[in-house]
Amino acid sequence: MTQGTQTPLRSSRPAGPLTGRLAVPGDKSISHRALMFGALAVGETAITGLLEGEDVLRTAAAMRLLGAEVTRLGPGEWRVAGRGVGGLTEPVDVLDMGNSGTAARLLCGLLAGHPIFAVMTGDASLRKRPMLRVTVPLAATGAEFWTREGGRLPLAVRGAVDPMPLDYTLPVASAQVKSACLLAGLCAPGVTRVVEREHTRDHTENMLRHFGAEVSVTDTDAGREIRVVGQPELVAAPVRVPGDPSSAAFPIAAALLVPGSRVVVEGVGLNPLRTGLLTTLREMGASLEIENARVEGGEPVGDIVASFSALRGVDVPPGRAPSMIDEYPVLAVLAAFATGTTRMRGLAELRVKESDRLAATAALLTANGVRCTIEGDDLIVEGGAVPGGGLVETHMDHRLAMSALVMGLASAAPVTVDDAGFIDTSFPGFAALLNRLAGGEAISPP
Numbered sequence: 001m002t003q004g005t006q007t008p009l010r011s012s013r014p015a016g017p018l019t020g021r022l023a024v025p026g027d028k029s030i031s032h033r034a035l036m037f038g039a040l041a042v043g044e045t046a047i048t049g050l051l052e053g054e055d056v057l058r059t060a061a062a063m064r065l066l067g068a069e070v071t072r073l074g075p076g077e078w079r080v081a082g083r084g085v086g087g088l089t090e091p092v093d094v095l096d097m098g099n100s101g102t103a104a105r106l107l108c109g110l111l112a113g114h115p116i117f118a119v120m121t122g123d124a125s126l127r128k129r130p131m132l133r134v135t136v137p138l139a140a141t142g143a144e145f146w147t148r149e150g151g152r153l154p155l156a157v158r159g160a161v162d163p164m165p166l167d168y169t170l171p172v173a174s175a176q177v178k179s180a181c182l183l184a185g186l187c188a189p190g191v192t193r194v195v196e197r198e199h200t201r202d203h204t205e206n207m208l209r210h211f212g213a214e215v216s217v218t219d220t221d222a223g224r225e226i227r228v229v230g231q232p233e234l235v236a237a238p239v240r241v242p243g244d245p246s247s248a249a250f251p252i253a254a255a256l257l258v259p260g261s262r263v264v265v266e267g268v269g270l271n272p273l274r275t276g277l278l279t280t281l282r283e284m285g286a287s288l289e290i291e292n293a294r295v296e297g298g299e300p301v302g303d304i305v306a307s308f309s310a311l312r313g314v315d316v317p318p319g320r321a322p323s324m325i326d327e328y329p330v331l332a333v334l335a336a337f338a339t340g341t342t343r344m345r346g347l348a349e350l351r352v353k354e355s356d357r358l359a360a361t362a363a364l365l366t367a368n369g370v371r372c373t374i375e376g377d378d379l380i381v382e383g384g385a386v387p388g389g390g391l392v393e394t395h396m397d398h399r400l401a402m403s404a405l406v407m408g409l410a411s412a413a414p415v416t417v418d419d420a421g422f423i424d425t426s427f428p429g430f431a432a433l434l435n436r437l438a439g440g441e442a443i444s445p446p
């Protein structure tokens with residue numbers, strides 16, 4: 001990829017205060033799911049606020065190839081005419097999920113429950129990521145998967161003719177694996193049961209209910225148990241996608257780091273399973289207020305007011321990781337400017353994201369003169385003055401690119417990234433938006 005609108009090579013330089021109000025693009029997790037549920041529902045699903053990032057556009061294209069009618073009416077405004085549960089049709093071409101782990105893994109769940117043959121691939125980053133975590137549990141439906149060496153894409157799948165319900169306890173904290181199992185279970189008769197020891201984002205469960213499925217969630221000694229009754233008739237329902245808290249993290253971080261800043265990010269999703277970063281930042285002494293808290297489309301939403309703050313290092317417990325899993329690179333940047341040491345614990349899952357984010361985040365910091373170490377699955381950052389001046393390798397990873405560019409707004413010398421093109425997977429317009437807040441070209445082609 002790199003066919004996005006962001007200049008591939010970019011740098012950011014120390015900026016004046018960031019001020020003003022902004023809205024970030026729609027939530028990526030909810031956007032993928034809205035398109036998929038729309039495709040499985042009977043009737044026409046109206047979606048507003050859909051993220052039009054590359055990852056979600058891949059899901060839209062895949063749903064079209066599987067027989068759903070997917071139409072863009074205007075910015076963020078989409079319609080999906082669904083095929084009904086079990087009604088997806090065999091794709092006549094390869095499903096290319098680009099850079100998106102969520103699209104690939106959730107789609108494996110959908111395909112497992114349909115009696116069709118499909119081939120899936122992705123870009124060089126996605127082709128390195130583990131797929132056995134979904135194909136192994138999904139094989140219990142009766143679907144057959146063939147993957148490349150080590151469970152990597154491309155893969156081929158022949159979905160089950162008479163899918164069996166699943167009963168699965170997640171070995172890793174992953175909303176993608178949970179969702180893949182629940183989506184496959186929709187096509188099977190009887191009850192599919194998934195147990196997660198750590199609580200992960202619950203957008204799939206919320207959307208199942210919203211479209212009329214019977215779902216129960218119970219906390220047991222073994223963990224959180226989710227049950228969904230298979231073969232429901234899902235009925236089209238409007239989806240209003242909130243702003244993505246994982247994208248909001250970047251302007252919030254910039255405001256906290258650049259002296260004199262005050263930024264209001266409007267309409268951000270505040271699902272408690274996504275707000276671990278806000279909890280951590282408050283512990284670090286960040287000035288963060290929530291205004292206008294409300295519920296929109298079944299998800300809590302609010303406006304986040306972030307003002308420049310003197311931050312101090314903290315110890316981030318491993319149990320918090322699922323609620324802020326995509327925010328560690330930017331948290332590491334914030335920690336670099338804080339007084340004292342920050343230890344982020346239990347980050348094993350970062351190794352299987354768009355890049356090995358644990359190693360790449362440490363390299364980002366080191367390239368800019370920040371001292372940090374990796375001990376087991378923990379990242380330890382020594383905070384203080386940040387020299388900057390580094391060229392950061394982003395490894396096809398949007399979050400690394402945005403984190404590095406935020407660092408350069410507050411470091412002594414500019415920070416350059418080797419490729420900003422992948423930012424379009426989740427945050428189209430990122431550089432223009434931060435430049436508007438900074439009132440100038442804080443982020444520019446080098």
Ligand SMILES: O=C(O)C1=C[C@@H](OP(=O)(O)O)[C@@H](O)[C@H](O)C1
Pocket residue numbers: 028029030102173174175176177179201325326349
């Ligand atoms: O379900 C989802 O929408 C997502 C789950 C998380 O991945 P894992 O399930 O691999 O933790 C997260 O990192 C990803 O950006 C989106």
Ligand SMILES: C=C(OP(=O)(O)O)C(=O)O
Pocket residue numbers: 055099100101102103326353354399426
């Ligand atoms: C990990 C991420 O996404 P995905 O797994 O969908 O590629 C992310 O957006 O940070």
